[in-house]
Structures are given as structure tokens and as C-alpha cells.
Amino acid sequence: MYDIGDEAQKAVHEWAERARGLQWMHPFRTAFEPSTPAGRWFLGGRLNVSVNCLDRHLPERSAVPAILWEGEPGDRRTITYGELHAEVITLTRALRGLGLSSGDRVALYMGWLPEAVVAMLACARIGAIYAALPAVLPADALADRLVDLEPKILITQDGAWRHGKVLYLKRQCDDALPAVASIEHTIVVRRAEVSISEFEGDRWYHDLIAPFEASDPSAEPEDDDLGIPESVEADHPLSIMYIASRRGRPTGIVHRSAGLLLVAKTVHPYGLAARPEDILWCAVELSWVVGQAHAIFGPLACGATTVMYEGTLDRPNHGRAWDIIERYQVNVLVTTPAIVRTLRSWADSPPDARVSSLTRIATAGERIDTETIAWLRKEVGHGKATVANVWGLTELGAAARVRPWFEDGPGMPDPGLEIYDARDRIAPEGERGELVLANPWPGLTLGNHLGQGKFEFDLERGGALLFRTGDTAYRSLEDHLITIEGRKDPLISIAGQLVSATEIVEVLEDHPFVRRAVVIDQPDRRNSRAVVGCVVLQPSIAADSKIAAELRTHVHDTLGGLSTPRAFAFCEVLPSAVDRDVLRQALHRLCARASGPFFLLSAAEIHIAIATVMAATPRTI
Numbered sequence: 001m002y003d004i005g006d007e008a009q010k011a012v013h014e015w016a017e018r019a020r021g022l023q024w025m026h027p028f029r030t031a032f033e034p035s036t037p038a039g040r041w042f043l044g045g046r047l048n049v050s051v052n053c054l055d056r057h058l059p060e061r062s063a064v065p066a067i068l069w070e071g072e073p074g075d076r077r078t079i080t081y082g083e084l085h086a087e088v089i090t091l092t093r094a095l096r097g098l099g100l101s102s103g104d105r106v107a108l109y110m111g112w113l114p115e116a117v118v119a120m121l122a123c124a125r126i127g128a129i130y131a132a133l134p135a136v137l138p139a140d141a142l143a144d145r146l147v148d149l150e151p152k153i154l155i156t157q158d159g160a161w162r163h164g165k166v167l168y169l170k171r172q173c174d175d176a177l178p179a180v181a182s183i184e185h186t187i188v189v190r191r192a193e194v195s196i197s198e199f200e201g202d203r204w205y206h207d208l209i210a211p212f213e214a215s216d217p218s219a220e221p222e223d224d225d226l227g228i229p230e231s232v233e234a235d236h237p238l239s240i241m242y243i244a245s246r247r248g249r250p251t252g253i254v255h256r257s258a259g260l261l262l263v264a265k266t267v268h269p270y271g272l273a274a275r276p277e278d279i280l281w282c283a284v285e286l287s288w289v290v291g292q293a294h295a296i297f298g299p300l301a302c303g304a305t306t307v308m309y310e311g312t313l314d315r316p317n318h319g320r321a322w323d324i325i326e327r328y329q330v331n332v333l334v335t336t337p338a339i340v341r342t343l344r345s346w347a348d349s350p351p352d353a354r355v356s357s358l359t360r361i362a363t364a365g366e367r368i369d370t371e372t373i374a375w376l377r378k379e380v381g382h383g384k385a386t387v388a389n390v391w392g393l394t395e396l397g398a399a400a401r402v403r404p405w406f407e408d409g410p411g412m413p414d415p416g417l418e419i420y421d422a423r424d425r426i427a428p429e430g431e432r433g434e435l436v437l438a439n440p441w442p443g444l445t446l447g448n449h450l451g452q453g454k455f456e457f458d459l460e461r462g463g464a465l466l467f468r469t470g471d472t473a474y475r476s477l478e479d480h481l482i483t484i485e486g487r488k489d490p491l492i493s494i495a496g497q498l499v500s501a502t503e504i505v506e507v508l509e510d511h512p513f514v515r516r517a518v519v520i521d522q523p524d525r526r527n528s529r530a531v532v533g534c535v536v537l538q539p540s541i542a543a544d545s546k547i548a549a550e551l552r553t554h555v556h557d558t559l560g561g562l563s564t565p566r567a568f569a570f571c572e573v574l575p576s577a578v579d580r581d582v583l584r585q586a587l588h589r590l591c592a593r594a595s596g597p598f599f600l601l602s603a604a605e606i607h608i609a610i611a612t613v614m615a616a617t618p619r620t621i
Helices: 006-019 049-053 055-061 081-097 114-126 139-149 169-179 205-213 257-272 289-301 320-328 337-345 370-380 501-510 545-559 580-591 603-616
Strands: 024-026 030-033 040-043 065-070 076-080 105-109 129-133 153-157 160-162 165-167 185-189 202-204 237-246 249-256 279-282 305-309 332-335 360-364 386-392 399-403 417-420 433-437 457-461 464-475 482-487 491-494 497-500 514-524 528-537 567-571 598-601
Touching: 006 030, 006 040, 006 257, 040 257, 049 055, 049 114, 049 257, 049 289, 055 081, 065 081, 065 114, 065 320, 076 081, 081 114, 081 205, 105 114, 105 139, 105 169, 114 129, 114 153, 114 289, 129 139, 139 169, 139 249, 153 169, 169 185, 185 205, 202 205, 237 257, 237 289, 249 257, 257 289, 257 360, 257 386, 257 399, 279 289, 279 320, 289 305, 289 332, 289 386, 289 399, 305 320, 337 370, 360 370, 370 386, 417 464, 491 514, 491 528, 497 501, 501 514, 501 528, 501 545, 514 580, 528 545, 528 580, 545 567, 545 598, 567 580, 580 598, 580 603
Parallel strands: 065 305, 105 129, 105 153, 129 237, 153 185, 185 202, 237 497, 279 305, 279 332, 332 360, 360 386, 528 567, 567 598
Antiparallel strands: 030 040, 065 076, 160 165, 237 249, 386 399, 417 433, 433 464, 457 464, 464 482, 491 497, 514 528
């Protein structure tokens, strides 16, 4: 047992007050107990996430839209809370009919479909643990995650729309499944109307649920044993979310039921949607923590309406995002700086009066530059919408900071953000260090699935529980606010899955041909982003396609396919005295103009690019 300080006790008390706003099947007796590295929350309490997102709203909001969904080809669905509840009950019955029970694992290899959300909530209703895997994962990476997860059931679709083309998800599953022994049933949603191969254990989604659809979704529990919600402990696992692979192995982050739900429910009205009637669109990947926490659980726990879009924003033209905002009168847009930069680059379709409904724009996932912020405020927000920056980690379950928060409302309990230097002491103002959470946080992961990977806790700092975030930050001398600069270990999103740039650099620098390496990412048609290795070769090695192929094979064999560079930039110099972020930005500029499996960058053009970045980069965001 560990004691916690006064500030931590205050945060726990505030979280306990907010937790009482959830619907509990059995009330908790103790809000927090720091008896494990991750802590235990709401001891004695039992609840169901699905009930909190659906059942509790039915008396007053059954006819209110829960989901406004749009497919890439243009098909649309409006799903009310009553209809969503009925669909979840139906799938719950069907899954229990297949033998799924509390604690079993389910893999969702799907895009943004209503059936994906129904599956998440049905798993929560049963007490099963789901993992949403990126629909763009290739078969080998999918197999790695399925072997790690060991699911009992896999839910996928025949095909998914992306960039106007179909991704053949069921075929990818067929290629991956020979390596997976645990799966008893593969459930397939008919979406793209493409032919599939059917094997033993395969079930069409619509055929599976058909026998249960005639049942009354509002039946009393005693009349509906298959649809009754499971009462689970507050810390019962809800989901597993995969983050950067370590040495080619998947790392799954396990999230607790009450904690993720509570943090998402708290952030929604205080950081994203100030008014209960606000319509939110979270334009991110479904598999990402932001998509699950802030597009699904946060809005639904608050009885709000959320917009979900299946495909990419370049179909049928570059104005698709603005059309969606206008069609559904979106008030709150949440997305990534990378998506914003892409939208900004499409000068043929500017955000005109179609976006007049927006009152708040929030970006998450990486730092956003001042030019992009200015564009959002002027061209998208038209001077009326606030622009907010969202910070969080997959390990935290939801956003821990939104700048600015809304001024009205009870506010967020303090996560106790602080900065520690290399000697594990609080860093002086203006000095960079590692960002830590010093106060208990209910969304904090229970740990890593199968115990893999490094999980950074420290229980010896003045009696407080510290969670080390791995982000670099500093506290400003001028306004005393914390500026978060990014990962100590930069992460790159490839095919919807994070890979470690530091690990790729280490592997490249282990090769006898390489003196120094830096890794960046660039746009890629197939996977959205791709790795580019920027290397300085040993003096005796001449850059050519054979060397590029040798280095590519070296990374692939060590770390796996997702980490393999698409191209190599052979550089005359990579100045070690230049700030890492500045150097990477300069390389981004240079590599954006290059093509092919390898290319050369001279010392002169690298130094010019560095000088350009330094002249344009402000010190804070």
C-alpha cells in the first residue's frame, strides 16, 4: 500500500464526485487504492459501459440521433438511441449464442461502420474485451496482432471503401488466420458486395443476427437472458489498444471499463462540446484511442450526437469534409494536424460558408504549427470558432489536457502534470524534461496485454504515484504554462499502427554501412504514411539501389514490415548539433520533393533547409 499526497487526494475526491454521475449496478465503496502500479479504482463498484451509453438515455432520448453515419460512396444512416440499443441487444444475443462470455476477447478488423460501434457496445454488454485493429493493416501485421490477442471471435467485413477503392478485408483475414489458433468464428459484415471465400466458422453478420431480430429489444431481463447486461467490476478490462511495436512485437494497452468511460464522459462537455445539443465529428481512425474515447464513448455517455464517416476525404472531391460539416451542421470538429494540413493543401476546395456551424475545432495526436492554427482560425473557424489542442496518450484512455478548456462547468480534476529532468528532479522553468502525471488518473491503463513492453511507473517520489509519459516538455518562463513538444521516442503512424522511429534508427545504425541515421515519415498512397530513412553512409560505401535494398531488408528482418522504410535519402551530412525536431522538419521539406526508392541530399541543401526551418519555427506552440 502506498500513501498519496494532498493534491492527489483532492484529484481522487473530484473523480469520485464525477463517478457518481455514472449508472452503477452496485455503488463503489472506495474511490482509489494505490496498491498496484496502475492503482485500483472504484473498488466494490459494478457497472456496464453499454448501459451507461444506451439504456440510461432511453426514457428521454430514445428518438434522438446517436449516430449520423455516412459512407464513402454517399450512403447515409441516422441511428437513434433507441435503434442503436436494439441493434446492440440483437448482436449481444447472437454473440452469446456463439458462446462468447465475460473475459473472452474479440478482434474487430473493420472501418468506420455502424456495425463496428454496435460490436464494441455488444462486447461491453457481455463483458468481453474487444480490440479494434486498423482496417489498413496488411495480412502479416494483422496476423501478428491476432496471435498476440488470441481472440475467440473475429468480426470483419467483405471490403472497406478507401480512396474510392475497396480494401478486401476478408481476404486479408483469410491470409492471416492460418497463423491464429484461437478464433472459433469469423463474422463478416456485407459492405462492399465483393465475393469472398467461405470457410468453416465463417458467418455472415446479417445471417447471424436474423434469428434474434424478432425478439423484443426492450424485454425485461428475466425474459431475455441473452440480452441482459453483465455486471462487471469497475476495473474489468474493456478494450485492448495497440501502440508502437517493440522490436517487431505488438504491444497491447489494456483499458478498464469505468476509468475509460468516466474520463471520456468528463472530457466531452468540458473540453470538446460545451452544449448538450452540439454535434461532434471526430475525423480520425476508428482504431485510435481518440476515435474510441471521443467519437464513441464520450458522446454516447453524455447522450449526444456523433458523426461518423467511413472513408477518405478526397472522394468524390476535395470538398467532402466541408460538405459533411454542412450536411450535419457539425459544431465540433476533432481531427489531427496531418489531416488539417492535407485539407489546407487542397486549394481547389476552400472551407467557405459550408462550415459556418463550427464553434470549436480541436486537433490531437501531434504538435500543430502556428501557421496551421492561424489558417484554422481564419479560414475554417471564420473568427468565430475556437481552436483547441488536445493532449493525451493511448495509455491514458482519453485526453488529459485540452487547451483551452471551456470556462463554464466543474472543470477537469488535475492530472498533476509536472516536468522531471534527467536526474529525476522537477525541472526549472524553461528547462526541458520528461512530462509526468503525479496525480491518480482513472483512465490509466491496467498494463500491457501479456505483460509485454515497458510500462513506466515510479512509486518512490514523495509517496506519489508517477506515470512517466515519454513526452518532452518545458514550463514557460513567461506564462508558466507547460508546452508539450512531442515524444522522446518519436512515433510514426503506418497503416493506422504506431512504430518507433528510435528503434528504426537504432537498427539502421547497427548496420556496418551506416554512420548516422534519422527517420521521418512521408505521405503514402497505400498506408497514408510511410517511413523514409535518412542515412549518412560510411566513406567507403557508395549510395545505390543495392545499398537501399540491403538496408530495407535489414530493417524488415529485425522489426517487421510496418517499420520498413519505403525509401532512403542518402545524406552527405546530418548535423548532430542541430535540434532533433529542426533537423527532422528540414528533412521533411527536402524529402517531400523527392521520389523513388532512394535519392541523394547534398550538405548544402540540408544546411539551407535547416536555416529555413529555424527562421520560421517559434519557440512555443
